[in-house]
Amino acid sequence: MKDEVTSREERIENLKGMGCSRKRVEDARFTQGKGNYVDDIKLDGMLFGDFVRSPYAHAKVVSINTEEAMKVPGVLAVLTAADLAPLGLHWMPTLAGDKQMVLADGKVLFQGQEVAFVVAEDRYAAADGIEAVEVEYEELEVLVDPFKSMGSDVVLREDTVDDAGKPVDGAHGPRKHHNHIFTWEAGDKDPTFEVIDAAEVVAEETMYYHRTHPCPLETCGCVASMDKVNGKLTLWGTFQAPHAIRTVVSLISGIEEHNIRVISPDIGGGFGNKVGAYPGYVCSVVASIVTGKPVKWIEDRMDNLMTTAFARDYWMKGRISATKEGKITGLHCHVTADHGGFDACADPTKFPAGFMNICTGSYDIPTAFLEVDGVYTNKAPGGVSYRCSFRVTEAVYFIERMIEVLAIELSMDAAELRRINFIKKEQFPYTAALGWEYDSGDYHTAWDKALKTVDYAGLRAEQAQRVEDFKAGKTRSLMGVGLSFFTEIVGAGPVKNCDILGLGMFDSCEIRIHPTGSAIARLGTISQGQGHATTFAQILASEIGLPADSITIEEGDTDTAPYGLGTYGSRSTPVAGAATAMAGRKIRAKAQMIAAYLLEVHDDDVEFDVDRFVVKGAPERFKTMKDIAFAAYNQAIPGIEPGLEAVSYYDPPNMTYPFGAYVCVMDIDVDTGTTDIRRFYALDDCGTRINPMVIEGQVHGGLTEALAVALGQEIAYDDMGNVKTGTLMDFFLPTAWEVPNYETDHTVTPSPHHPIGAKGVGESPHVGGVPCFSNAVQDAFRAFGLRHTNMPHDHWRIWKTANELGLHG
Amino acid sequence: MSKKQHYTITVNGKEEEFLAEPRELLIYTLRERLNITGPHIGCETSHCGACTVTIDGKSVKACTMFVAQADGKDVTTIEGIGGPDNLHPLQNAFKEHHGLQCGYCTPGMITRATKFLEENPNPTEEEIRFGMAGNICRCTGYQNIVKSIQAAAAEMSAVREAAE
Ligand code: FES
Numbered sequence: 011m012k013d014e015v016t017s018r019e020e021r022i023e024n025l026k027g028m029g030c031s032r033k034r035v036e037d038a039r040f041t042q043g044k045g046n047y048v049d050d051i052k053l054d055g056m057l058f059g060d061f062v063r064s065p066y067a068h069a070k071v072v073s074i075n076t077e078e079a080m081k082v083p084g085v086l087a088v089l090t091a092a093d094l095a096p097l098g099l100h101w102m103p104t105l106a107g108d109k110q111m112v113l114a115d116g117k118v119l120f121q122g123q124e125v126a127f128v129v130a131e132d133r134y135a136a137a138d139g140i141e142a143v144e145v146e147y148e149e150l151e152v153l154v155d156p157f158k159s160m161g162s163d164v165v166l167r168e169d170t171v172d173d174a175g176k177p178v179d180g181a182h183g184p185r186k187h188h189n190h191i192f193t194w195e196a197g198d199k200d201p202t203f204e205v206i207d208a209a210e211v212v213a214e215e216t217m218y219y220h221r222t223h224p225c226p227l228e229t230c231g232c233v234a235s236m237d238k239v240n241g242k243l244t245l246w247g248t249f250q251a252p253h254a255i256r257t258v259v260s261l262i263s264g265i266e267e268h269n270i271r272v273i274s275p276d277i278g279g280g281f282g283n284k285v286g287a288y289p290g291y292v293c294s295v296v297a298s299i300v301t302g303k304p305v306k307w308i309e310d311r312m313d314n315l316m317t318t319a320f321a322r323d324y325w326m327k328g329r330i331s332a333t334k335e336g337k338i339t340g341l342h343c344h345v346t347a348d349h350g351g352f353d354a355c356a357d358p359t360k361f362p363a364g365f366m367n368i369c370t371g372s373y374d375i376p377t378a379f380l381e382v383d384g385v386y387t388n389k390a391p392g393g394v395s396y397r398c399s400f401r402v403t404e405a406v407y408f409i410e411r412m413i414e415v416l417a418i419e420l421s422m423d424a425a426e427l428r429r430i431n432f433i434k435k436e437q438f439p440y441t442a443a444l445g446w447e448y449d450s451g452d453y454h455t456a457w458d459k460a461l462k463t464v465d466y467a468g469l470r471a472e473q474a475q476r477v478e479d480f481k482a483g484k485t486r487s488l489m490g491v492g493l494s495f496f497t498e499i500v501g502a503g504p505v506k507n508c509d510i511l512g513l514g515m516f517d518s519c520e521i522r523i524h525p526t527g528s529a530i531a532r533l534g535t536i537s538q539g540q541g542h543a544t545t546f547a548q549i550l551a552s553e554i555g556l557p558a559d560s561i562t563i564e565e566g567d568t569d570t571a572p573y574g575l576g577t578y579g580s581r582s583t584p585v586a587g588a589a590t591a592m593a594g595r596k597i598r599a600k601a602q603m604i605a606a607y608l609l610e611v612h613d614d615d616v617e618f619d620v621d622r623f624v625v626k627g628a629p630e631r632f633k634t635m636k637d638i639a640f641a642a643y644n645q646a647i648p649g650i651e652p653g654l655e656a657v658s659y660y661d662p663p664n665m666t667y668p669f670g671a672y673v674c675v676m677d678i679d680v681d682t683g684t685t686d687i688r689r690f691y692a693l694d695d696c697g698t699r700i701n702p703m704v705i706e707g708q709v710h711g712g713l714t715e716a717l718a719v720a721l722g723q724e725i726a727y728d729d730m731g732n733v734k735t736g737t738l739m740d741f742f743l744p745t746a747w748e749v750p751n752y753e754t755d756h757t758v759t760p761s762p763h764h765p766i767g768a769k770g771v772g773e774s775p776h777v778g779g780v781p782c783f784s785n786a787v788q789d790a791f792r793a794f795g796l797r798h799t800n801m802p803h804d805h806w807r808i809w810k811t812a813n814e815l816g817l818h819g
Numbered sequence: 820m821s822k823k824q825h826y827t828i829t830v831n832g833k834e835e836e837f838l839a840e841p842r843e844l845l846i847y848t849l850r851e852r853l854n855i856t857g858p859h860i861g862c863e864t865s866h867c868g869a870c871t872v873t874i875d876g877k878s879v880k881a882c883t884m885f886v887a888q889a890d891g892k893d894v895t896t897i898e899g900i901g902g903p904d905n906l907h908p909l910q911n912a913f914k915e916h917h918g919l920q921c922g923y924c925t926p927g928m929i930t931r932a933t934k935f936l937e938e939n940p941n942p943t944e945e946e947i948r949f950g951m952a953g954n955i956c957r958c959t960g961y962q963n964i965v966k967s968i969q970a971a972a973a974e975m976s977a978v979r980e981a982a983e
């Protein structure tokens with residue numbers, strides 16, 4: 011089988027492999043309303059479950075009366091902690107080594123906490139049932155402030171103290187107080203303090219990175235179906251980590267893992283919200299076992315914002331020291347982390363504050379020290395990585411604000427201050443003061459390109475003119491130039507230091523080549539909009555020489571996909587993408603032997619060329635991958651097993667470190683506090699680029715989520731622990747009207763340890779975008795003496811800042 | 820629970836008759852009763868637009884209408900806008916210009932855009948951004964959605980001109 015003669019360029023193009031903007035294969039069904047999301051699943055006799063939730067943030071549950079609820083037409087069961095306790099399921103382990111109540115066990119710790127689970131024939135009957143459940147509460151003192159919580163006599167969690175009322179050790183060591191969860195440290199305390207105390211210049215600042223929420227457009231949900239005849243449990247759900255969910259369900263339910271099948275169907279966005287295990291999953295499984303019928307649970311938007319997976323909520327206190335010329339000498343960061351009522355952070359086990367220790371950023375800082383104290387309060391549990399890799403957003407915000415504050419202290423230009431402190435190209439691989447080994451980078455080139463493209467000097471001149479005009483009463487508008495340069499740490503991660511609940515964070519790919527030269531590949535990850543079906547096929551196309559259009563990518567079904575730790579923390583490309591390339595290379599190695607046999611030459615005498623193996627020095631003698639696939643299944647080849655399949659489990663040797671340079675130009679109306687983003691330039695370096703169109707889409711989306719967080723999005727509580735932003739009326743999601751057009755750009759610095767040099771990009775724009783938007787707002791007021799003000803910079807807060815600076819006359 | 824009533828609604832050209840409680844929201848009638856799962860649910864408070872359908876020629880958020888209010892009306896969902904053999908130019912443009920990622924907002928977005936382009940066949944970018952502001956997307960940042968709508972508008976007006 012010879013194929014028609016085509017040029018090498020055409021053959022490359024036909025593959026639609028790495029580097030091309032292949033259109034997405036997912037889109038046909040999504041644009042025609044044929045996606046299959048969890049709430050679209052409908053099974054025979056399926057029931058609907060929903061929660062009775064606590065109206066109080068801290069209260070004793072005196073009694074629960076379900077009698078009236080059981081009389082409501084259509085209600086079949088009402089589960090309470092008392093029903094779950096005999097099964098040991100009234101509490102469940104969290105990903106952070108803590109445990110969480112599935113249903114209120116004697117008390118509630120946050121508003122919206124799950125108290126009882128009503129199972130009914132449909133949503134309306136369930137809602138009627140919820141109304142009829144009578145719960146008697148006895149209110150307790152509410153602690154919403156972590157600093158007050160750390161000084162309070164009130165014990166939030168009885169399991170944090172012994173019989174004498176003394177704090178007992180938590181999952182990450184000793185507690186300083188009964189409401190304290192852990193202390194986590196990185197770096198050298200004494201040397202850092204010595205350097206800072208002796209420094210020529212020190213800048214200090216305290217900043218609050220407010221609580222927010224990933225809020226994907228689709229909320230969390232699941233359908234549990236226990237088939238009592240064959241003993242198998244099938245669980246469909248919005249899971250960013252289906253295999254981990256299967257293992258957790260097995261461990262806590264006692265159902266053997268082979269009898270559990272977890273399926274993540276199409277997922278309507280995740281952004282970290284769908285990593286954890288929630289009470290709704292446990293209750294649905296139990297309800298299906300109890301009733302013998304499939305049970306669906308779907309959060310409504312209030313449930314989602316109030317209970318599952320908040321993000322951030324870090325109080326960060328920093329000290330940064332430098333020489334008079336601006337060379338940074340030391341950095342100290344202390345974080346008070348508000349984790350709510352249960353520590354349900356989704357971080358690798360050994361990192362209770364995630365990768366916060368990337369907070370030295372892109373700078374060559376010789377000595378640093380970080381300490382994080384986790385604290386319980388009467389707020390919802392969570393602490394997930396909202397479009398970021400384990401607290402990297404907090405870390406980058408911290409350092410990019412500290413740089414700005416230091417620039418003010420030094421009366422220096424913030425762009426120049428960054429430039430003189432960047433890690434230099436020749437310093438990579440670079441070991442940072444807090445321990446990470448950065449794989450590759452070329453920060454100066456990226457920075458220069460960014461500043462040149464936006465005409466940085468011109469912008470500063472324009473800004474100075476604006477300040478003058480403002481002072482002269484000619485305008486009421488100020489101009490901010492926001493800068494950020496970020497280094498991310500993604501692709502968790504090496505099994506030696508990264509696991510979740512003991513599960514090593516490798517990932518996997520299994521490939522089967524079909525006889526006619528098409529293929530299916532299955533991965534341990536799961537797309538939530540990233541377009542894996544499109545981009546992983548491109549990696550494979552380039553690796554194995556079959557067209558991407560002939561490769562099906564499948565994820566999310568634990569019965570068929572190889573084990574993997576899922577999709578979050580930008581780990582799909584760095585880890586599963588690497589597994590895909592490695593599995594592809596195994597295919598290619600076998601294909602080489604088959605080709606050599608067919609061409610009657612030695613294995614070493616053939617070489618791979620785009621879509622075929624050619625005899626070295628005789629390119630007219632070749633076998634295409636299609637020929638080889640056919641032969642693999644149809645010809646007896648001595649010494650070679652039939653078939654063409656491979657599987658790879660990839661344990662990355664290191665994380666990857668994408669980076670980027672962002673500039674935001676913003677006008678601010680001093681009298682209304684409104685902001686107008688005039689220009690946003692984003693240069694990303696994510697190493698090797700698989701699909702530029704998809705990368706650009708990720709950048710647009712991540713920047714928009716960054717804009718939201720910086721300019722208005724928050725989960726706010728009042729003193730009684732009431733959530734003030736529980737609907738989309740109060741919780742800011744930008745519409746097309748508020749969002750600017752973004753200019754995207756790139757440099758390419760491949761990862762030296764990744765098989766294809768790719769680093770991951772999905773979260774970079776969020777991580778780098780938040781400080782950039784925030785810096786733009788703050789920079790506008792720098793000329794009037796502003797040092798720092800906390801996000802979110804909504805119109806009211808900006809107006810207040812202007813007012814406090816005396817700009818309203 | 821209230822007494823079930825008899826309703827008749829035309830959905831994507833097909834007349835549907837059924838008994839339902841008047842309090843049932845139209846989005847559930849469509850999704851659960853009639854198995855039309857294209858329109859999605861993102862908020863149930865008429866903020867996100869994931870549930871957008873067209874009723875008697877107007878864009879309506881189906882989470883904000885009781886089935887009783889839809890009695891006798893003509894409803895079009897994404898399923899009625901185009902399929903494999905007759906793709907609407909907007910469906911094609913969203914794919915060509917990467918106007919979607921997770922796809923959850925897409926049916927509502929495209930349904931709204933069909934109406935929007937009827938109201939304003941040659942919109943400016945600003946008009947698109949304003950006219951589409953009732954539909955939230957969490958993934959794309961809107962830039963490529965705007966591009967997709969511009970491309971579809973251009974294609975549709977070229978077709979119109981050719982027909983004239
Ligand atoms: S679900 Fe109807 S507008 Fe959000």
Ligand code: FES
Nearest residue numbers: 920924956957958
């Ligand atoms: S594509 Fe995900 S919400 Fe729009």
